[in-house]
Amino acid sequence: xxxxxxxxxxxxxxxxxxxxxxxxxxxxxxxxxxxxxxxxxxxxxxxxxxxxxxxxxxxxxxxxxxxxxxxxxxxxxxxxxxxxxxxxxxxxxxxxxxxxxxxxxxxxxxxxxxxxxxxxxxxxxxxxxxxxxxxxxxxxxxxxx
Amino acid sequence: xxxxxxxxxxxxxxxxxxxxxxxxxxxxxxxxxxxxxxxxxxxxxxxxxxxxxxxxxxxxxxxxxxxxxxxxxxxxxxxxxxxxxxxxxxxxxxxxxxxxxxxxxxxxxxxxxxxxxxxxxxxxxxxxxxxxxxxxxxxxxxxxxxxxxxxxxxxxxxxxxxxxxxxxxxxxxxxxxxxxxxxxxxxxxxxxxxxxxxxxxxxxxxxxxxxxxxxxxxxxxxxxxxxxxxxxxxxxxxxxxxxxxxxxxxxxxxxxxxxxxxxxxxxxxxxxxxxxxxxxxxxxxxxxxxxxxxxxxxxxxxxxxxxxxx
Numbered sequence: 117x118x119x120x121x122x123x124x125x126x127x128x129x130x131x132x133x134x135x136x137x138x139x140x141x142x143x144x145x146x147x148x149x150x151x152x153x154x155x156x157x158x159x160x161x162x163x164x165x166x167x168x169x170x171x172x173x174x175x176x177x178x179x180x181x182x183x184x185x186x187x188x189x190x191x192x193x194x195x196x197x198x199x200x201x202x203x204x205x206x207x208x209x210x211x212x213x214x215x216x217x218x219x220x221x222x223x224x225x226x227x228x229x230x231x232x233x234x235x236x237x238x239x240x241x242x243x244x245x246x247x248x249x250x251x252x253x254x255x256x257x258x259x260x261x
Numbered sequence: 262x263x264x265x266x267x268x269x270x271x272x273x274x275x276x277x278x279x280x281x282x283x284x285x286x287x288x289x290x291x292x293x294x295x296x297x298x299x300x301x302x303x304x305x306x307x308x309x310x311x312x313x314x315x316x317x318x319x320x321x322x323x324x325x326x327x328x329x330x331x332x333x334x335x336x337x338x339x340x341x342x343x344x345x346x347x348x349x350x351x352x353x354x355x356x357x358x359x360x361x362x363x364x365x366x367x368x369x370x371x372x373x374x375x376x377x378x379x380x381x382x383x384x385x386x387x388x389x390x391x392x393x394x395x396x397x398x399x400x401x402x403x404x405x406x407x408x409x410x411x412x413x414x415x416x417x418x419x420x421x422x423x424x425x426x427x428x429x430x431x432x433x434x435x436x437x438x439x440x441x442x443x444x445x446x447x448x449x450x451x452x453x454x455x456x457x458x459x460x461x462x463x464x465x466x467x468x469x470x471x472x473x474x475x476x477x478x479x480x481x482x483x484x485x486x487x488x489x490x491x492x493x494x495x496x497x498x499x500x501x502x503x504x505x506x507x508x509x510x511x512x513x514x515x516x517x518x519x520x521x522x523x524x525x526x527x528x529x530x531x532x533x534x535x536x537x538x539x540x541x542x543x544x545x546x547x548x549x550x551x552x553x554x555x556x557x558x559x560x561x562x563x564x565x566x567x568x569x570x571x
Binding site for chain 2 (some may be wrong): 128129131132133135136160163165166168170172173174176177179202204205
């Protein structure tokens with residue numbers, strides 16, 4: 117009986133978390149294509165608010181940290197600081213070729229490694245830039261993980 | 262004693278206003294989405310948001326600043342909103358407490374949430390929160406006088422009655438106050454005061470999310486932010502209810518009257534949402550001159566008209 121109650125409470129918490137993911141957007145040294153595609157997800161055609169996903173202005177309210185663009189030496193400190201300021205649990209999603217692997221900047225002098233060398237990443241959405249449909253598919257996979 | 266606790270925590274109090282306010286918040290978001298040709302969130306979205314913040318997320322205390330006041334401020338905000346809700350909803354649901362002069366108490370209680378936000382934002386030690394707090398303070402200074410004139414107009418129209426129950430009864434026996442020229446002017450003034458009290462879009466400079474990234478709430482996370490959200494839900498229900506009690510005849514809770522009560526609340530919230538969706542954010546200076554000059558002028562004209570019996 118106690119076990120069932122515990123499972124119910126944990127399930128309820130998980131369900132509420134999955135149903136209301138608030139997104140904070142961190143753009144590294146990006147070429148802005150991924151930024152535009154992320155904004156496309158929130159506009160009328162794709163409308164992520166159907167799933168309770170909102171874009172928030174402060175990292176303190178965020179549940180998901182979207183990182184795109186290549187992370188160079190200067191961005192690295194900022195990214196770490198932003199990640200440490202986020203209230204846990206927080207999910208990290210790396211978007212675009214630069215975020216996932218480094219893309220064409222992988223051998224650049226100022227490149228400080230792909231996102232997963234700096235902070236733990238929960239989902240990768242490759243593409244240069246990924247289509248809004250791909251981003252939505254990535255988020256759905258992340259939620260059902 | 263037990264009855265008073267029931268009033269505070271269950272029926273017109275905490276539980277009832279929170280649940281109704283959450284559904285109204287969903288209505289507000291859905292209408293916003295439909296205005297922007299989107300689908301909008303599911304029905305229970307405000308509950309998911311609230312329980313996620315309350316149960317799942319962790320609380321981060323700011324390094325500089327005062328943690329005690331930072332954490333107590335949202336509790337005060339919820340307390341003030343629920344207290345005001347009880348005083349407004351008891352006469353609306355036809356329960357008389359025999360308390361003459363509750364209009365003034367409601368006026369003071371309705372300012373408690375804004376003052377707690379200012380306290381919390383200044384206690385967080387964040388410069389952007391301080392900017393938001395100072396903006397909220399200026400906003401309060403500008404709309405409070407207008408709100409007082411609005412209430413004074415209603416009191417004059419009711420023949421110097423300070424009792425919400427008597428005011429509602431007077432409208433139900435006679436005609437609603439909105440059916441006259443002065444009533445329409447007072448409705449316009451009241452709607453804009455509510456808009457500023459809720460900090461919705463023409464007057465949302467304290468929490469401008471694109472400009473100062475949520476301003477007064479920037480440092481809140483987890484359960485304290487959940488309480489802030491709860492206060493917002495409650496205020497979204499009780500302020501339209503207050504307007505309906507003062508101008509539109511209150512609730513008549515028998516037969517078809519229940520449907521009318523729901524429709525009146527939805528209509529006022531719809532009006533607020535449409536104003537919110539069709540206006541840009543104005544500067545704090547513009548808000549001050551808007552309230553101190555134009556809305557006060559309108560309220561004074563309404564009071565003069567009432568004195569001549571229109």
